Amino acid sequence: MFCKCAARASRALRPAHPRCGVLTLPALSNTVSGSGTFWSRWTCKRESSNSAWNSKVPQAPTWEPIAENQLPPPDLVDKLERLALVDFGSKEGVDCLEKAIRFADQLHVINTDGVEPTDSVLEDRELYLRDDMVTEGECAEELLQLAKHTVEEYFVAPPGNIPLPKREERSAMLKHSEF
């Protein structure tokens, strides 16, 4: 019995739909009212059985809800596929990108005026520079062995400077090339 109650409690703390760190207001109120009474009942039971209950640890979630930004992405599907040389695959893939962008839009809630961007956590350190001397190499043969098409000491590539075919042709090409 105790097992199932606790399981229900932990499920109630998670909003039903994908949370992604964003709590839409309806979901949050479900969480609070859905588990509120249950939560304090369970806590009381624990308190009486464990006299060393520590008060430094917050007993309830401390996050503030953030409303989702309804920003539809511009029609960049083709442009992104060309830049990345990776295909979306399906409508699901495009939906995933939309969700990823909406998730990322939460960044704009925080004020970062005057804050320097961080490139590396090692920015305060002097990095070691070694002497400008050749210490290793001569491994052309080993490296060439890793490639599928080589001729003498060259990697062989198909002809360049030919733009990718249009989207419809690309889809056909990719379907054809299925593993």
Place this chain on the structure above:
Amino acid sequence: MSASSAAFRPAAAMLGLSIREVSQALRDGRVSATELCRKCIDQIQRTHYLNAFITITGETAMEQAQSADNRIRTGKPLGPLDGIPFSVKDNFCTENIETTCASNMLKGYVPPFSATVVQKLLDQGAVLVGKTNLDEFAMGAGSTDGVFGPVRNPWSYTTLYREQSTEDLDSDWAIAGGSSGGSAAAVASLSSFLALGSDTGGSTRNPGSLCGVVALKPTYGLLSRHGLIPLVNSMDVPGIMTRSVHDAATVLRILQGPDERDSTTVQAPSTPPSLPEHFDIRDICVGIPKEYHAPGLSTDTLAQWSRVAAMFEQAGARVQEVSLPHTQHSIVCYHVLCCCEVASNMARFDGLEYGHRSTVDSSTDAMYTTTRHEGFNNVVRRRILSGNYFLLKSNYERYFVKAQQMRRLIAEDFKNVFRSGIDVLLTPTTLSDAARYSDFIQEDNRTRSAQEDVFTQPVNMAGLPAVTVPTALSRRGLPISLQLIGQTLQDWKLLTVAHWMEQQVNFPLIHLHGDSNERKLDRSVRERTPTIGS
């Protein structure tokens, strides 16, 4: 487990020893390195259903073990790791051993060199038994999205778990966590004494937590990334998984230090030969960041967090609530920076120089596109596309630079707290114990990563050291662990505190259902096991 009790253990129980204990057993001649290697490989085969390994290096392992025996027999072991079986996540290059990153893109790829951290272990005489399974290209929090299939949590196969499980075990098993799930499962199921993972947003600590092993993410720059196939260059760190904090410290000491081949490595601070024997916890101030009670934190995990905080306080340490105000937004910042660096790092996979190459040859772009379509799974492709979106000229300032600014704020949060006199922070590692696989896959990889990485990725953003230590079993019989976060380059102090904590909580050894010694020991272990319900 004292050295004297180790002497009387049956042979089968050798696998459950710590590195310190088994290393002593090797030197005393109670077991040979070849016997130990054989036992580990047998254990891997016995637990094959966990799917923790992609490649088992049986032959080379036995050769390495033989060399170790020769050295140990003549009284000249190379160090504490000589003859010790270990495994490595399959995104570390290993010379002449296939390295796949659990991806079609690198199936059949055999590197001509070994990663620095792997070579350092081999140079110490450690015995490599295999390459472990992961999420494809280390992207994920469940080890469910690799081409070789998901990794299963060994704790799903204990009598304890099976007793409270109402369904057929084949549909009820729990995930191992990710992305270094295979490494965690290998150490947890006793088929290795140590495993290497990688940690970009929690990929070593998350599976370490769910599989009940000690998992250390060292300070960024302390361990060389040369040979670790990169995900996010500014956050990636090789991770160390063992069954005790003392073992993790032993390994850290061997692996840390600058590497000419990785320009982001730093000088390691001078480190004593082992963790201090006598340590006064009253000297330590533990911070409890209130923002780490995030929505979705399970009641069992909250109870453990409270229990251990109380433990510190009762022993005389100062324990105080602190605030890391930007915690809630850290996951979004991580998501953007991760996608951007991934888009850049994955650009090298074009089929020309290594890895998979498609048969299309009408043009370079057509060949690249089909190669990447065939080689990468959905998860990888979607992260690349998101990254490219954030890096578009029109988006660069608003997303990438903005995220970099946020990163500074997150790192500053930690700096401020440590400046105020806090020595270490105590937080949960994951929201709950391991989810059932059937539940976990109800949401997509990005959603799950965003949920599961909540407590682990801020540490990568700030480059700090962190370690997860298992503290108890949940009411489902699965491990619950807590995370300690330390100051930059104070990994040794962090481990000292973690060692103290480990000794107080007395986490049980695993007993897989059907182990020959399980029936005898099982009852006594279960009576002693500190679970939540008791």
